[in-house]
Every structure is written in structure tokens, then in C-alpha cells.
Amino acid sequence: MRKTMIIGMMLLALGIEQSVSAAGANFNDIEGHWAQSGIEYMVEQGAISGYPDGTFRPDGTITRSEFSKILSEVIDAKDEKNAFADTEGHWAESSINGLVDEGIIVKSEYPYGYGPDKNITRLEISKMVARGLAQESPLWKAVLTEFQQLPAINLPFNDQDKMKLSDVPYIALANSSGIVNGYVDGTFKMDKSASRAEATVMLKRFLDAKNKKPVLSELLEKFKGEPNIHKFSKSQLEAWIDKEADIERLSKLPINHYTGTSLAENHDALIYPMGHNSSTNDTELVTQAMNDMVGFMNLYENLDYRTIGDAWKNQIRRYYSKDFTYGGVYYSAADLPKLFDVYVKQVKSGKYIQESFFVTDLSLTFKQKKTEDSRTDYIVRMTEYTRFTTDPGLAGVELNKWYKRDIDVRYMQNLWGDRVSWDTADNLYAGYTVVTPYKEVKGK
The missing domain is CATH 3.10.450 (Nuclear Transport Factor 2; Chain: A,)
Known part of the structure; x- marks a missing residue:
């Protein structure tokens, strides 16, 4: 119940284009959408709302600050110490600072500033939820640690060769926990801006994953791969x-x-x-x-x-x-x-x-x-x-x-x-x- 209230308060608090509560409402633009059931579940829980015109806009984008605000509430991460020059005075400043303090946002990955109003990518979400999950669960922390020590990881995505080796363990954790999946064409599309639908479903899965008990040996066996040395920088x-x-x-x-x-x-x-x-x-x-x-x-x-x-x-x-x-x-x-x-x-x-x-x-x-x-x-x-x-x-x-x-x-x-x-x-x-x-x- 607490997790529903937290997300509900946060998503409603974002006030994107004066979104309104839509618990129990039928949105006119999610019928047949891949995320329909996930969106409806979150709406039924009072966790998310749509727009005054009766739409949910599932394929609309979500910004770094918006996602950071929600995630920081889920894991209770707030801090007043300013982390980025371009987030000072921003409405999501304390949430972003808290995620930096928790190590969920890594400053070195944003050398020119956080860009709080830029759209967040699937890779960024994967890294944030993987670090957040490791922060919240000792079992998932052990999985991430072991993934990072593997000489190579075999992901179920045909665009893995475009990924940095240092990013792969986070994507593996986000995928193995069921939070972030790929597309029907077999790609992960790490640089694609995440949609409202994706963010909604991922946050639901994040909360579900915290209660899972991963079997480390099974996940290592599933994701262990042979290093492709020629792909190394x-x-x-x-x-x-x-x-x-x-x-x-x-x-x-x-x-x-x-x-x-x-x-x-x-x-x-x-x-x-x-x-x-x-x-x-x-x-x-x-x-x-x-x-x-x-x-x-x-x-x-x-x-x-x-x-x-x-x-x-x-x-x-x-x-x-x-x-x-x-x-x-x-x-x-x-x-x-x-x-x-x-x-x-x-x-x-x-x-x-x-x-x-x-x-x-x-x-x-x-x-x-x-x-x-x-x-x-x-x-x-x-x-x-x-x-x-x-x-x-x-x-x-x-x-x-x-x-x-x-x-x-x-x-x-x-x-x-x-x-x-x-x-x-x-x-x-x-x-x-x-x-x-x-x-x-x-x-x-």
C-alpha cells in the first residue's frame, strides 16, 4: 500500500501539463498498446494519472528530472547538497542530489551537467534502476557485483555490440530483474528516449523486483558469455x-x-x-x-x-x-x-x-x-x-x-x-x- 501511495503522490505531483487523477478512467489512447495492462494497473492503484483531454499519451517522453523525482521517492533519497550546477534551483533538485548521494546517478557520467529537462534514455533508466535495486536489496547487489566481475556478459539483444562494456552489467541486471526488456526486433535501443508508458511499467516492475529473490548461480549461468576481444576499445x-x-x-x-x-x-x-x-x-x-x-x-x-x-x-x-x-x-x-x-x-x-x-x-x-x-x-x-x-x-x-x-x-x-x-x-x-x-x- 505504501509503495502505491508514494508513486501516486509523486506522479500526480509532477503536474505535467496539468495532468489529472484518472483512477478508474478509460484512456482513449491506450487500447491495444503493449503497456495497456501495466498502465491500467498503476491507474487502478491510484499511482498515475492522465491528461484533461482523457489521454494518457503513452508514447510521450519523460525527462531525467521527472524520472529522478519518482525514483528518489521510491527509495527515499533526498539531499540538499547541490550536485550539478544546472540543477540548482530546479524543482527536482533535492531528488537529483539524493540520487547522486546514493550513487544511483554518477556525476562523472554527466561531465557537462545533468540536463534535467532532457529526455531520459533507456540506458539511463537501466543504470539508475539497476543501482537503485542493488541499493535496496542485498541479493540484487550481489548479482550486480558478480555481473561486473564476469569477463563477458551475453545479453539477449542483437545491438549489444553498440554498448559500452562498462554499461553491460547494469543492462543485464535491469533485464534479468524483469524491469527493462527489449523490442520485438531483438534490439535494446539504449539511446532511445524512454516513453511515459515505458517509465510507468518499469517503475511498477522495479517495485516488484525488490521483493524477488534472485538465484545468483542461475543468473550467472544465463548471462555469462565469452569475451569478444575484438570489440574491446x-x-x-x-x-x-x-x-x-x-x-x-x-x-x-x-x-x-x-x-x-x-x-x-x-x-x-x-x-x-x-x-x-x-x-x-x-x-x-x-x-x-x-x-x-x-x-x-x-x-x-x-x-x-x-x-x-x-x-x-x-x-x-x-x-x-x-x-x-x-x-x-x-x-x-x-x-x-x-x-x-x-x-x-x-x-x-x-x-x-x-x-x-x-x-x-x-x-x-x-x-x-x-x-x-x-x-x-x-x-x-x-x-x-x-x-x-x-x-x-x-x-x-x-x-x-x-x-x-x-x-x-x-x-x-x-x-x-x-x-x-x-x-x-x-x-x-x-x-x-x-x-x-x-x-x-x-x-x-
């Missing part, structure tokens, strides 16, 4: 991979040195060039060199024709200082800006997109001399993770899939030699050698 993949395993594997790969194949020994020779004496430890300098090489590779192997331009050219010039030959064309030191123009033009004309990140460690830096009389190369060994959105012209590499390979990135110039000619440059990048070829990234 770069940051998601970087967080998911086992970097320590990469570093260990890299350390065991042989090097081409005339005295032997031990990376560790030649790492020591780089860190302690004068011998094993802590007073001549060049860790700081070599660490800077390693970070420089990672910085260069991040620029060189992360390309997007839609954004590349002057900012990229100003960054890449840091790694070039002397004459350079590219594509059979010689560029003097003074002509290097023309080389960068060529790079940018090629990326733009080919509509090239490549994402990459790199895994390395100070222990993977070393000296290398292929013969006793050859020059000394200074090497940083790395694993590169890459995904191409446009054809890179590499055999066996498919678009939109993550691949990994191991590379040795080398300096041309001695780390302890003179600085190069440009004020911002510390060393001259020379190139990289492929140690192991591209392999498709697989599940753990």
Missing part, C-alpha cells in the same frame, strides 16, 4: 591483457649479439656501461630513452585520417633531427617538415586508421652488437598491440581485429652522445625490427 584491451606475461616472454626471446643471446646480460651492460658499479648506474637516462621510444611508437602507430594534422606534426618532429630518406626521397634536416607533410597526406588520402599500444619494461632495454666490429645498437624490446580499421596491406591481417607482435626498437645515436640539433629532441629514432610476427589476440 584500446583502453579496455590494455586493462584486460596480462602485461607481466608479455614482459616475461619478451625477456626470454634471444637477442642477436656477437657474444651470446642473453638479453639480461646486455641489459646490465647498458645500465652499467662502466661495469657493475652503482655509482655509474644510468637507470634514469635509459628509462627516459625507453619512454621516448614508447612515445614515438605511440605517435607513429596510432593514426587517424580524421584527426591527424599540425598537432601530430609538432609532436613527431621531436624524434627526427638529421637527414632522412623515405620512399626513395632524400630529406635534409632542413627539409624534414616536408617529410611530415608527406606522412599526413598519405594518411589522409588513404583514410588510414590504426590503433596501437605497447608493453615494455626497463629490464627489456639492452645493448646489441651483431659483430665485434659493428656499431652498438641501443634497443628497447616491446610487444605491440594493434588494430587496423583500414587495409594495412599486410597478409593475414584482418580489419577490426586486435593483433600482437614483438619488436625491437633501436636508437641510431649513442644515448650518452651529443644532443641532436632540434631543441626538443633528445635522441634520434632509427627504426624497429620485428622479432615475432602479428598474431591474433585470443582469450586468456
Whole structure:
């Protein structure tokens, strides 16, 4: 009875277009509507009303503030501490503040303000009711926690690939609790504005779900899926991979040195060039060199024709200082800006997109001399993770899939030699050698 009174008071209090009580009334626009029974139930309970013209307007939209006001009353969340600059003085301010205080609205998801009078989406409702349900029920909180720890979730919606991985556990909870379902075409339509009918039915289901006793093992079995790694964003993949395993594997790969194949020994020779004496430890300098090489590779192997331009050219010039030959064309030191123009033009004309990140460690830096009389190369060994959105012209590499390979990135110039000619440059990048070829990234 209490829940009916709460919702009734709140929906009536919204005063949308002077809505009036319609308990027991027959609306002239819900006959045959998918939400008819839910709307009629809520009306019979005195929980919601229609409009003076006898309509309910089930397909009309509902705003963030309107939904927030109702939900805050259902879970008794009010706060006077202002959460958003654009809700100060708003009629739903204390309700919105209360939901923020309870963690049901997350401020970081609205970096430019809450936009209280904007229509609320199905995704926003799903996240709010999932967090609210977890707040109200320890059993549902356990379900949400376990969903968030699953390596992958399989939702019954054919547009799941459009969802952020971080949003999926909330949608899974909203769906598994029976609060939010999909459409007959198999889609969830997360960005679609929720309707009055949807909001009415979802709030009814929210109240019903609080009294359910979910069986955690059954829900985990139902929603557990296999991670589709190739759908991961770069940051998601970087967080998911086992970097320590990469570093260990890299350390065991042989090097081409005339005295032997031990990376560790030649790492020591780089860190302690004068011998094993802590007073001549060049860790700081070599660490800077390693970070420089990672910085260069991040620029060189992360390309997007839609954004590349002057900012990229100003960054890449840091790694070039002397004459350079590219594509059979010689560029003097003074002509290097023309080389960068060529790079940018090629990326733009080919509509090239490549994402990459790199895994390395100070222990993977070393000296290398292929013969006793050859020059000394200074090497940083790395694993590169890459995904191409446009054809890179590499055999066996498919678009939109993550691949990994191991590379040795080398300096041309001695780390302890003179600085190069440009004020911002510390060393001259020379190139990289492929140690192991591209392999498709697989599940753990």
C-alpha cells in the first residue's frame, strides 16, 4: 500500500501539463498498446494519472528530472547538497542530489551537467534502476557485483555490440530483474528516449523486483558469455591483457649479439656501461630513452585520417633531427617538415586508421652488437598491440581485429652522445625490427 501511495503522490505531483487523477478512467489512447495492462494497473492503484483531454499519451517522453523525482521517492533519497550546477534551483533538485548521494546517478557520467529537462534514455533508466535495486536489496547487489566481475556478459539483444562494456552489467541486471526488456526486433535501443508508458511499467516492475529473490548461480549461468576481444576499445584491451606475461616472454626471446643471446646480460651492460658499479648506474637516462621510444611508437602507430594534422606534426618532429630518406626521397634536416607533410597526406588520402599500444619494461632495454666490429645498437624490446580499421596491406591481417607482435626498437645515436640539433629532441629514432610476427589476440 505504501509503495502505491508514494508513486501516486509523486506522479500526480509532477503536474505535467496539468495532468489529472484518472483512477478508474478509460484512456482513449491506450487500447491495444503493449503497456495497456501495466498502465491500467498503476491507474487502478491510484499511482498515475492522465491528461484533461482523457489521454494518457503513452508514447510521450519523460525527462531525467521527472524520472529522478519518482525514483528518489521510491527509495527515499533526498539531499540538499547541490550536485550539478544546472540543477540548482530546479524543482527536482533535492531528488537529483539524493540520487547522486546514493550513487544511483554518477556525476562523472554527466561531465557537462545533468540536463534535467532532457529526455531520459533507456540506458539511463537501466543504470539508475539497476543501482537503485542493488541499493535496496542485498541479493540484487550481489548479482550486480558478480555481473561486473564476469569477463563477458551475453545479453539477449542483437545491438549489444553498440554498448559500452562498462554499461553491460547494469543492462543485464535491469533485464534479468524483469524491469527493462527489449523490442520485438531483438534490439535494446539504449539511446532511445524512454516513453511515459515505458517509465510507468518499469517503475511498477522495479517495485516488484525488490521483493524477488534472485538465484545468483542461475543468473550467472544465463548471462555469462565469452569475451569478444575484438570489440574491446584500446583502453579496455590494455586493462584486460596480462602485461607481466608479455614482459616475461619478451625477456626470454634471444637477442642477436656477437657474444651470446642473453638479453639480461646486455641489459646490465647498458645500465652499467662502466661495469657493475652503482655509482655509474644510468637507470634514469635509459628509462627516459625507453619512454621516448614508447612515445614515438605511440605517435607513429596510432593514426587517424580524421584527426591527424599540425598537432601530430609538432609532436613527431621531436624524434627526427638529421637527414632522412623515405620512399626513395632524400630529406635534409632542413627539409624534414616536408617529410611530415608527406606522412599526413598519405594518411589522409588513404583514410588510414590504426590503433596501437605497447608493453615494455626497463629490464627489456639492452645493448646489441651483431659483430665485434659493428656499431652498438641501443634497443628497447616491446610487444605491440594493434588494430587496423583500414587495409594495412599486410597478409593475414584482418580489419577490426586486435593483433600482437614483438619488436625491437633501436636508437641510431649513442644515448650518452651529443644532443641532436632540434631543441626538443633528445635522441634520434632509427627504426624497429620485428622479432615475432602479428598474431591474433585470443582469450586468456
